[in-house]
Amino acid sequence: MQVIHNYHNFPENISTVVTIGTFDGVHIGHRKILDQLISESKKKGLKSVLLTFFPHPRMVIQADNSIKLINTIEERIEILSETDLDYLVIHPFDKDFSNLSAFDFVRDVLVNQLNVKELVVGYDHRFGKNREGDFEQLKEYSHTFDFNIKEIKAQDINNTAVSSTKIRTALQAGDIKTANEFLTTPFFIKGTVVKGQQLGNTIGFPTANIEISQVYKLTPKNGAYIVRATHQENKYFGMLNIGNRPTVNGKNQTIEAHLFDFNNDIYGDEIKIEFLHFLREEQNFHSVEGLKEQLEKDQNDSLNFIQTITPNTAS
Numbered sequence: 001m002q003v004i005h006n007y008h009n010f011p012e013n014i015s016t017v018v019t020i021g022t023f024d025g026v027h028i029g030h031r032k033i034l035d036q037l038i039s040e041s042k043k044k045g046l047k048s049v050l051l052t053f054f055p056h057p058r059m060v061i062q063a064d065n066s067i068k069l070i071n072t073i074e075e076r077i078e079i080l081s082e083t084d085l086d087y088l089v090i091h092p093f094d095k096d097f098s099n100l101s102a103f104d105f106v107r108d109v110l111v112n113q114l115n116v117k118e119l120v121v122g123y124d125h126r127f128g129k130n131r132e133g134d135f136e137q138l139k140e141y142s143h144t145f146d147f148n149i150k151e152i153k154a155q156d157i158n159n160t161a162v163s164s165t166k167i168r169t170a171l172q173a174g175d176i177k178t179a180n181e182f183l184t185t186p187f188f189i190k191g192t193v194v195k196g197q198q199l200g201n202t203i204g205f206p207t208a209n210i211e212i213s214q215v216y217k218l219t220p221k222n223g224a225y226i227v228r229a230t231h232q233e234n235k236y237f238g239m240l241n242i243g244n245r246p247t248v249n250g251k252n253q254t255i256e257a258h259l260f261d262f263n264n265d266i267y268g269d270e271i272k273i274e275f276l277h278f279l280r281e282e283q284n285f286h287s288v289e290g291l292k293e294q295l296e297k298d299q300n301d302s303l304n305f306i307q308t309i310t311p312n313t314a315s
């Protein structure tokens with residue numbers, strides 16, 4: 001897969017089948033669309049293109065800084081690069097772009113820049129300034145500019161009963177099971193290991209404090225989770241807490257992972273954390289001793305859960 005930043009940089013003389021969307025999470029529904037796109041491209045001898053926008057339209061049009069996404073743009077690139085997609089075109093969604101009329105968008109972007117021969121879109125797709133363009137208009141333009149439209153039927157979209165919004169809601173409720181079912185692979189975060197209060201070691205549970213640099217990355221609900229970490233290509237199971245650590249008078253939210261069978265200094269390193277299971281709510285213990293007892297219980301619960309995972313997943 002080739003990543004092209006800004007559709008103006010798309011190579012000339014390549015005929016394409018295009019789909020458009022944010023594809024946050026790259027969930028089951030998105031994968032169905034991608035499968036259609038890729039199989040059409042192979043059948044017709046075209047290149048497959050996903051046109052996506054970043055920053056997200058809502059970050060730009062409504063200057064909405066509270067928006068939280070399942071994947072950062074870097075993560076989305078990583079997930080999509082594992083598919084057979086030929087081109088991922090990431091266009092910076094700015095005010096100028098948002099002012100393009102539906103007609104100009106089709107002519108200037110899809111036809112003149114991406115050389116579209118076939119467009120794969122949902123029946124409810126809207127595009128152009130103020131989302132003025134609808135499916136009927138697209139059909140009209142497809143005659144004007146001579147490309148095919150492959151409609152993703154309402155039932156195909158509705159039957160999957162999955163949406164990025166539903167996954168975000170599940171994660172914000174700590175419902176990892178539902179989120180992971182929709183996502184097909186576990187929800188994950190990536191960050192840098194930073195210094196904390198240096199208390200973890202003193203209670204026998206050192207925790208890697210993870211700092212995420214993208215403010216728009218969604219973090220699941222506060223609480224304790226069973227996780228799998230990847231550090232320098234090695235995988236470790238562990239348990240993680242998201243929260244304010246009331247027991248030790250924590251003021252800000254932290255994300256901290258204690259890895260099992262691990263004893264290395266990894267300050268400053270990148271770490272990836274996959275969420276496997278929600279263990280419990282964060283609690284305010286009367287003493288650090290109480291917290292320690294709970295962590296021992298969490299560790300037992302985690303190890304029992306990990307045993308139930310198939311050898312395939314545990315590898």
Ligand SMILES: Cc1cc2nc3c(=O)[nH]c(=O)nc-3n(C[C@H](O)[C@H](O)[C@H](O)COP(=O)(O)O)c2cc1C
Binds near residue numbers: 281
């Ligand atoms: C699995 C797990 C669950 C935790 N649960 C809680 C909790 O319920 N309440 C709490 O105050 N702190 C909880 N903690 C956070 C600990 O307070 C934290 O790891 C400890 O304060 C060490 O912090 P430090 O890494 O900044 O030194 C949890 C940590 C882990 C790894």
Ligand SMILES: Nc1ncnc2c1ncn2[C@@H]1O[C@H](COP(=O)(O)OP(=O)(O)O)[C@@H](O)[C@H]1O
Binds near residue numbers: 264265
């Ligand atoms: N099993 C482990 N899980 C997580 N971190 C570990 C582990 N063993 C050693 N470490 C190291 O110890 C650090 C955490 O120690 P801790 O006392 O909790 O300090 P801090 O408050 O700075 O996080 C981690 O950042 C990592 O470098």
